[in-house]
């Protein structure tokens with residue numbers, strides 16, 4: 001096998017890698033600090049489209065992790081960059097929160113319920129029947145259906161919550177139209193992030209806690225992949241997949257010396 005080139009830039013998942021249920025994972029602060037000191041390009045990724053990078057920066061800082069706003073990459077930003085490439089200055093009907101509406105405004109999109117180019121579905125905590133009805137009618141009239149991420153449930157302190165993928169399934173049932181998902185495991189999420197950094201996949205690494213999203217998307221984007229065992233995947237589960245990460249480590253603490 002050809003020797004991999006040295007890693008010049010890093011992409012890392014957030015939940016299960018750097019933080020877990022609102023608490024930083026040991027080693028995350030040292031990892032971010034070393035990355036920042038190294039001057040190497042990096043992004044912290046999340047499929048969650050609720051928050052803007054500024055919101056996430058503040059939330060991470062409260063947990064003791066100082067990640068600059070420009071180093072945060074969400075599925076909402078990936079969706080906005082994708083739509084800006086596909087149809088510059090387009091229009092969209094949006095179901096979602098500030099993370100998504102801000103990202104679309106920032107690329108020059110107009111948000112409207114009048115003959116939009118797209119219906120864009122993101123995560124919200126207040127899915128309304130009226131909004132879903134509107135989305136169904138607009139898709140039936142020809143609006144293209146885009147969804148920030150396919151996650152069917154999301155975590156909360158009280159237990160799992162239905163998430164974007166579950167609501168997308170409802171709209172698909174009602175329209176017969178499947179959405180295009182921009183977030184993980186679509187490697188588009190990694191490619192748009194790498195483009196933003198000006199980084200190349202063959203000298204970049206992706207760190208994640210899930211085989212079926214982080215490792216899959218990183219691998220398909222042509223990056224080296226690191227699986228950490230502080231999140232959803234246990235060591236015995238790795239062999240259940242037909243692909244594997246470049247390396248499995250216990251936690252982010254083991255990757256500090258790789259920078």
Ligand SMILES: [Mg+2]
Nearest residue numbers: 013015016209
């Ligand atoms: Mg994760």
